[in-house]
Amino acid sequence: MSMEFLPDKPIYQQLVDHIVGDIIRGTIKVGEKLPSVRDYAVSVGVNANTMQRVYKELEQMEITETRRGQGSFVTDNTERIQELREEMKEQLVQSFIQNVEALGFTTNEMVSYLQKRGGHDD
Incomplete structure (x- = not known):
């Protein structure tokens, strides 16, 4: 699922927007586990550090939560x-x-x- 990125907006922000859009549309469900940072980075064709920044941003926005040893999950907070x-x-x-x-x-x-x-x- 490699993505095409726009040159006028940071890649991490485009990925945040993409994931947020998937959550809003229901493509990614409330409470659903997200792929690991490494797996997601490989699937969209970006550096793992970029994907880590995306996950950190999503967590700061209170859209996801990290569960120690389990990974990142979309919030259950509807x-x-x-x-x-x-x-x-x-x-x-x-x-x-x-x-x-x-x-x-x-x-x-x-x-x-x-x-x-x-x-x-x-």
Whole structure:
């Protein structure tokens, strides 16, 4: 599952975002054990030190926890996962608004366009 990385963002951050996305989507389940640092690093084609930094970042974000002798696991705290989901949504919306405004579109213009296009009403 070797990944393609963007040149304008640190690799470790891209991996954090990828794992967080998998957790939010449910591809990686609450309480699930993550692969070892070495196995994950080999599977995505990065240095083990980079992957260690990713795991450390995830733990600092309270998304994973390390159990001595067992490995790293996604938190069982579903409230934290929901908070993470909301944080990611907020970041995406803020980024979208900044990009739209930088191009001279108004928020109302974009809302109108998005409503016309349809989509999910979740």
